[in-house]
Amino acid sequence: NAGVTQTPKFRVLKTGQSMTLLCAQDMNHEYMYWYRQDPGMGLRLIHYSVGEGTTAKGEVPDGYNVSRLKKQNFLLGLESAAPSQTSVYFCASRIDRGLPNTEAFFGQGTRLTVV
Amino acid sequence: ELKVEQNPLFLSMQEGKNYTIYCNYSTTSDRLYWYRQDPGKSLESLFVLLSNGAVKQEGRLMASLDTKARLSTLHITAAVHDLSATYFCAVDSQTGGGSNYKLTFGKGTLLTVNP
Numbered sequence: 001n002a003g004v005t006q007t008p009k010f011r012v013l014k015t016g017q018s019m020t021l022l023c024a025q026d027m028n029h030e031y032m033y034w035y036r037q038d039p040g041m042g043l044r045l046i047h048y049s050v051g052e053g054t055t056a057k058g059e060v061p062d063g064y065n066v067s068r069l070k071k072q073n074f075l076l077g078l079e080s081a082a083p084s085q086t087s088v089y090f091c092a093s094r095i096d097r098g099l100p101n102t103e104a105f106f107g108q109g110t111r112l113t114v115v
Numbered sequence: 116e117l118k119v120e121q122n123p124l125f126l127s128m129q130e131g132k133n134y135t136i137y138c139n140y141s142t143t144s145d146r147l148y149w150y151r152q153d154p155g156k157s158l159e160s161l162f163v164l165l166s167n168g169a170v171k172q173e174g175r176l177m178a179s180l181d182t183k184a185r186l187s188t189l190h191i192t193a194a195v196h197d198l199s200a201t202y203f204c205a206v207d208s209q210t211g212g213g214s215n216y217k218l219t220f221g222k223g224t225l226l227t228v229n230p
Contacts, residue, residue: 033218042203042222043158050215058217090157092218103148103160104205104218 002026006091006107013081013114021076021110023091030096032074033058033104034066036087043090049074081114088112117142117208121221128194129229136224138187138204146207147187149178151200152223158203162189194228201225 007022023032030051035043035058045058047066055066063085065077074093078085088111092104118141128134138147149161162171164180164187171178175198177190187204201223207216 031216035220040222043205043220045217045219048217056210056215056217059219092158094218102146102207103163105160106158108157 004091004093004105004107006089006110008110009108010111011113013078013112015081015083015114017081019078019081019112021078021089021091021112023074023076023093023107025072025074025093025105027093027095027105028071029093029105030071031094031104032068033092034064034074034076035090035092036060036085037090037109038087046076046089078112083114086112086114117144117206117219119204119206119219119221121202121204121224123224124222125225125227127227127229128191130195131193133193134191136189136191136202136226138189138206138221140185140187140206140219142185142208143182144185144206144208145182147180148205148207148218149187149189150203150205150220152203153200161202191226194226196228196230199226199228 004025033048034046044060049055049068052071067075091107094104120139147164150158152158162178167182169180175192180187203223205220
């Protein structure tokens with residue numbers, strides 16, 4: 001049982017390049033989230049999904065797009081990378097909120113540097 | 116918009132001492148989570164607090180939730196060096212209608228336990 005897996009773990013991009021971060025979970029979770037973590041800012045929600053085929057904006061969605069075509073995968077796209085998007089990105093998933101154990105499980109993170 | 120505030124943001128304490136981290140949030144929620152993050156690592160779930168008055172304990176950590184005061188506490192008893200980490204609280208909030216729930220994090224408390 002792999003849990004939540006993020007690909008890649010590290011990446012360096014040049015300004016203006018695009019890329020896609022992949023999050024895969026094997027726990028049949030309904031909810032998936034993308035966060036970015038910056039020093040002193042905690043975790044800020046970029047986009048999230050409450051089920052296959054659905055997405056919604058979080059606190060800091062500008063410059064990012066997401067897709068959830070399959071329940072187990074949640075993709076985060078950077079359309080035209082900027083240095084301000086240098087960050088550590090975390091994906092998380094959790095089971096339907098109607099059940100008692102609804103904590104989110106996190107991937108190992110992707111460290112992205114935009115130069 | 117939901118605001119989640121933790122204090123203190125930085126906590127340096129001696130081994131053997133007790134201390135409390137506070138998590139305040141701005142809108143109604145009946146679910147609160149505590150996470151631990153070691154440097155360079157992902158987030159690990161510590162506690163899930165599901166109702167008013169909930170109290171959970173694991174080793175030297177005890178978490179409680181007062182939904183009326185919109186306050187959760189994480190109490191550390193007789194701190195040891197291994198507890199050094201960043202601790203985050205996170206709050207569930209409903210957005211729109213139906214089953215749209217997002218998870219909002221505080222900025223984290225960096226705890227350093229000194230010998």
